[in-house]
Amino acid sequence: MSATSCLHELFIASARQDPQAVAVVEPGQGSISYGELDALSDRLRDRLAMLGVGRGDRVGIYLPKSIDSVATLLGALKAGAAYVPVDPGAPVARGAYILHNCRVKVVVVAASLADKLGSALGELGATPASIAVDVSLAAGSGLRSALDAADRQTAAVAADKAGNEPDDLAYILYTSGSTGKPKGVMLSHENALSFVDWCSESFSPTAADRFSSHAPFHFDLSILDIHVCLKHGATLILIGEDIGKDAPRLAQLIADERISIWYSAPSILALLAQFGGLARHDYGALRQVLFAGEVFAVKHLRTLSTLWPRPRYFNLYGPTETNVCTWYEVPLPVPAERNTPYPIGKVCSHLRARVLDDGGAAVGRGSEGELCIAGPAVMRGYWELPEQTARGFFIDADGTAWYRTGDIVNEADDACYTYLGRRDRMVKRRGYRVELGEIEAGLYRHAKVKEAAVLAFADEQAGVSITAFLSSDEVKRPSLIEIKRFCAENLPLYMIPDKFSWFDSLPKTSTDKIDYQRLKEIG
Numbered sequence: 001m002s003a004t005s006c007l008h009e010l011f012i013a014s015a016r017q018d019p020q021a022v023a024v025v026e027p028g029q030g031s032i033s034y035g036e037l038d039a040l041s042d043r044l045r046d047r048l049a050m051l052g053v054g055r056g057d058r059v060g061i062y063l064p065k066s067i068d069s070v071a072t073l074l075g076a077l078k079a080g081a082a083y084v085p086v087d088p089g090a091p092v093a094r095g096a097y098i099l100h101n102c103r104v105k106v107v108v109v110a111a112s113l114a115d116k117l118g119s120a121l122g123e124l125g126a127t128p129a130s131i132a133v134d135v136s137l138a139a140g141s142g143l144r145s146a147l148d149a150a151d152r153q154t155a156a157v158a159a160d161k162a163g164n165e166p167d168d169l170a171y172i173l174y175t176s177g178s179t180g181k182p183k184g185v186m187l188s189h190e191n192a193l194s195f196v197d198w199c200s201e202s203f204s205p206t207a208a209d210r211f212s213s214h215a216p217f218h219f220d221l222s223i224l225d226i227h228v229c230l231k232h233g234a235t236l237i238l239i240g241e242d243i244g245k246d247a248p249r250l251a252q253l254i255a256d257e258r259i260s261i262w263y264s265a266p267s268i269l270a271l272l273a274q275f276g277g278l279a280r281h282d283y284g285a286l287r288q289v290l291f292a293g294e295v296f297a298v299k300h301l302r303t304l305s306t307l308w309p310r311p312r313y314f315n316l317y318g319p320t321e322t323n324v325c326t327w328y329e330v331p332l333p334v335p336a337e338r339n340t341p342y343p344i345g346k347v348c349s350h351l352r353a354r355v356l357d358d359g360g361a362a363v364g365r366g367s368e369g370e371l372c373i374a375g376p377a378v379m380r381g382y383w384e385l386p387e388q389t390a391r392g393f394f395i396d397a398d399g400t401a402w403y404r405t406g407d408i409v410n411e412a413d414d415a416c417y418t419y420l421g422r423r424d425r426m427v428k429r430r431g432y433r434v435e436l437g438e439i440e441a442g443l444y445r446h447a448k449v450k451e452a453a454v455l456a457f458a459d460e461q462a463g464v465s466i467t468a469f470l471s472s473d474e475v476k477r478p479s480l481i482e483i484k485r486f487c488a489e490n491l492p493l494y495m496i497p498d499k500f501s502w503f504d505s506l507p508k509t510s511t512d513k514i515d516y517q518r519l520k521e522i523g
C-alpha cells in the first residue's frame with residue numbers, strides 16, 4: 001500500500017521530485033511539466049473551493065481529453081471532491097442526466113458545449129456552477145485563461161488541504177445500466193490506490209516511460225493510464241478520439257511519441273494489426289502492450305505480436321467495479337495453430353477470487369461458475385442504487401463482500417481463469433460496456449416504437465453486431481435514416497444498433513413475453 005492515502009498525493013509527490021519533467025503531452029499541440037500541472041491544478045482547487053466544493057462533493061468534467069481535463073481531475077481531487085468524467089461526444093441529455101444524478105456542485109465544461117449542457121441541465125432542474133474552458137487553446141491554456149478570467153472578477157484565495165480519508169470517493173464512472181439509465185460506480189481513494197500500487201508492482205514503470213492514454217476518461221482503463229503514469233513521474237501521451245480510431249495515423253503516433261507502455265481495448269489493437277501499416281515504423285521504445293475490456297481474437301493478437309515482436313503482452317480482465325482483477329502474460333510467439341483466446345489469468349495480488357454457483361457455493365477447478373472478487377479495489381457501490389448494489393454482492397459466512405462480476409469462468413489447474421461469457425444481457429462493443437436493455441429503453445422513447453427488443457450477435461469483423469427488432473402501430477414506420485438519427489440523438493455512438501428489423505408485432509412466448517429465443521433464430 002502507498003504511504004499516501006489519497007490518489008492525487010501520488011502526483012504531488014512526483015511534481016515535488018522533478019517539477020521540470022514532462023507530465024502530459026497533447027501530440028502536435030504542446031505539453032505541460034509536472035510543476036506547471038501542479039500549479040494549474042492548485043489554481044483550479046482554489047477556484048472550486050471558492051465555489052463551495054469540499055470533501056465529499058462531486059465535480060463534473062465535460063471536456064474532450066486534454067491537458068485541461070487532466071488538470072481538472074487533479075484540481076477536483078485536491079479540492080477533496082470526486083471527479084465525474086462525462087463523455088462530451090455522447091448525447092447531451094445523457095451527460096446532463098449523469099451530472100444531475102450525482103449532483104455535481106461544479107461542472108468544468110468545454111465553452112463550445114456550455115450552452116447546450118446548461119439548457120439540458122436546466123430541463124432537469126439542475127443548476128451547478130460551471131467553469132467554461134476554451135478547449136481550442138492547447139497545453140492547459142484553456143483552463144488557465146478561464147481561471148484568469150474568474151480571478152479578474154474575484155481573486156481566488158489558497159484553499160486549505162481537504163483532508164480526505166481513504167474511504168472518500170475519488171471518482172464516479174458511469175456505465176451502461178440495464179434499466180435504461182447509466183449507473184454510477186463509486187470508487188474510493190483506497191480502491192484506486194490499491195489498484196495503482198498493484199500496477200507498480202506488476203509492470204515496474206519508471207519515470208522514463210511514456211504511457212498511452214487511448215481510452216476516454218469516463219472508461220476505467222484511464223485510471224491506469226493517468227494515475228500510474230503520474231505516480232511514477234512518467235509522461236502521459238493523450239490520444240484524441242479521432243486519431244484513436246484511425247489505424248494508420250495512430251500507428252505513426254505511437255512510433256513518433258515513442259510510447260513505451262500501451263493500454264487499450266483489443267479492438268483498436270486488432271485494427272492496428274490489420275490496417276496500421278506497422279511495418280513502416282520503428283517501435284523500439286514499446287516495451288509493454290496491455291489490453292483489457294473484451295476478448296482479443298487470437299488471429300489478430302498473432303498478427304500484432306508478429307509485427308511488434310519486442311514488447312511483453314498482458315491480458316488484463318476486470319469490470320469497472322473492481323478495475324483489473326485478473327491478469328495473464330501471453331507467452332510469445334502465438335502458435336500458428338492456436339485459435340482459442342488466451343486465459344484472463346490469475347487473480348491480482350491485492351484481491352481474492354472465487355468461482356461460485358448460483359447458490360453461492362464454490363465450484364471446483366474445471367467447473368463453470370461466476371467469478372466473484374473481494375478486496376480493497378472493490379467499489380463502494382452504485383451511486384444511490386442500494387438495491388442494485390446489494391444485488392451486486394454475495395456476502396459469505398465471514399461477512400466478506402464478494403462482488404459478483406456476472407462473468408462465467410472456469411479455473412484451470414494452474415489457477416488461471418478462462419473467460420467463458422456473461423450471465424446477463426451485457427455485451428462489449430469496441431471495449432465499451434453496453435447493456436442491451438439501455439438500448440431498448442432508448443428506442444422505446446421514439447413515439448412510433450411500440451415494441452423494442454435488442455440482441456447481440458457474434459460478428460467476425462466487429463466482434464459483436466447489434467440488431468434492434470421493432471414493431472410499430474403506425475402505418476408509416478420511421479425510415480432507417482429517421483431511426484438512426486433518433487438513436488444518434490439519444491444513445492452514445494457505440495450503442496447504436498447495426499441493424500433495424502421491423503415487425504407488425506414481435507414474436508411472443510406462451511406467457512406473452514417477447515420471445516428473444518425466436519428473435520435470435522430469426523437473426
Ligand code: AMP
Binds near residue numbers: 316344405406431
Ligand atoms: P467494463 O466495466 O467496461 O470494464 O467491462 C467489464 C466487462 O468486460 C467484464 O465484466 C467482462 O465481461 C469484459 N471484460 C473485461 N476484460 C476482459 C478480458 N480481458 N477478456 C474478456 N472479457 C473482458
